[in-house]
Amino acid sequence: MERLEVESTSLIKQPKAVWAVFFASIIAFMGLGLVDPILPAIAGSLNASPSEVTLLFTSYNAVMAIAMLITGVISSRIGIKWTLLTGIVVIAVFSALGGMASDVWTIIGLRGGWGLGNALFVATALSAIVTLSGSGTAKAVILYEAAVGLGISVGPLVGGWLGAISWRGPFLGVASLMVIAFIGLSLLMPKSSEKASSRAARTSIWAPFRAMRYRSLVVLGLTACFYNIGFFTLMAYAPFVMGLDEHGLGYVFLAWGVLLAITSVGTAPKMQEKFGTVKSMGAMLFLFALMLLAMGIWTDTQWVIIATVIVAGALLGNNNTLITTAVMNASPVERSTASAAYSFLRFLGGALAPFMAGKLAEWFNPHVPFLVGAGFVLLAVLFIAINHKHVKHVDEVGTGH
Structure with missing residues (x-):
């Protein structure tokens, strides 16, 4: 009991700057889930096909993937605080313009700008929490994933109401x-973290590419790329086959996000401690592939789609924490650089998946996107198994925190 109390205290007792980033991250990640329940409504209102509407995710993720490569360059020059604030402003401007747009292609373009803002915020938020936290990498990642989970879980509910x-x-x-997040971060995040960042060596634009010389980082990045094809197939295409209105979709993805949040904080660390990061990751990915396979087989059965989407939230929550922790411990490069290189590879999968899912459904039938998504997640399992020797050290490094 005593040991548990010490551990929980060390996670909760964080500097004010960490909590400022934490709450801003919740609001930033609400943006992802907010849009999900309205995808069918946008298609109906703007006379767009599902594959055109899924480009809202593709443009967002494609720009975010490329922009991840320059986040370190920017943050090392203007500081953590100003990079976060810049990202928030960019998200606010492009999302507001998207709300005033009148055709789907304009919104697709504006979502790309939104992705740029999100890249600046997301990559910096992770490295900021890890750097500023006094409780070690593993606990800092849990805190970050908790913010992600809370944001993703509340977002669809609010999106369903507004939608x-x-x-x-x-x-x-x-x-x-985003305006609220900007005010909160401006007031709560002290200037000291900004000064600390300005004293640090300026990151080269080539740093993320040089980081990819480490096999461990590339293995985890490509694993996440394949896994994200399954993840964003679920996120972007499942709303079209559920047959629910905005409120219904909001509640389904709320349940999905709640499980994601609970497992990312509650069960992922226990699994990591008992079975190891890589084995736990492989198990979660395999089970997620089975969920997508079930969605592909029983696409026409509404309750199966709803149940598998919700249950998948638990698997994704565990996996997100496991793989993020692994990346932070995978290579000797700076955490912000490792995060940028990894995120670039990861979001390439997120860019490919939504449009591919929409097109596969148009070319073949609604079953195929989920079956292909399941195939890519299984490929992630095989890839991590084949390259196990290059990533097994993440648990040895992790024990030092």
Whole structure:
């Protein structure tokens, strides 16, 4: 009991700057889930096909993947605080413009700008929490993933409510929430972290590419790339086959996000301690592949799709924490650089998956996107197993924290 109390205290007792980033991260990640319940509504209102609407995720993730490569260059020059604030402003501007747009292709372009803002915020938020936290890498990652989970879980509920009024509501809602995040971060994050960042060596634009010389980082990045194809197939295409309105989709993805949040904080660390990071990751990915396979077989059965989406949240929550912790311990490069290189590879999968899912459904039938997604997640399992010797050291490094 005594040991548990000490551990929980060390996670909760964080500098004010960490909590400022934590709460801003919740609001930033609400943006991802806010849009999910309104995808069918956008398609209906703007006379767009599902594959066109899924480009909202593709443009967002594609720009985010490329922008991840320059986040370290920017943050090492203007400081952690100003990089986070810049990201928030960019998200607010492009989401507000998206809410005022009148055709799907304009929104697709604006979502790319939103992705740029998110890249600046997300990559910096992770390295900021890890750097500023006094409780070690593993606990800092748990804190970050908790913020991600909370944001993703609350987002669809708010998106469903606002989306029931108008599909424009969630876009304008994100812009409003970003204003709150900007004020909170401006007031709560001290200037000392900014100064510490300015004294650090300036990151080269080539740093993420040089980091990819480490096999461990590339293995984890490509594993996440394949896994993200399954993840974003679920996120971007499942709403089209559920047959639910905005409120219904909001509640389903709320349940999904709640499980994601609980497992990322509650069960992932226990699994990591008992079975090891890589084995636990492989098990979660395999079970997620089975969920997608079930969605592909029983696509026409509404309750199966709803149940598998919700249950998948638990698997994704565990895996997100496991793989993020592994990346932070995988190579000797700076954490912000490792995060940028990894995120670039990861979001390439996120860029490919949504549009591919929409097109596969148009070319073949609604079953195929989920079956292909399951295939890519299984490929991630095989890839991590084949390259186990290059990543097994992450647990040895992790024990030092």
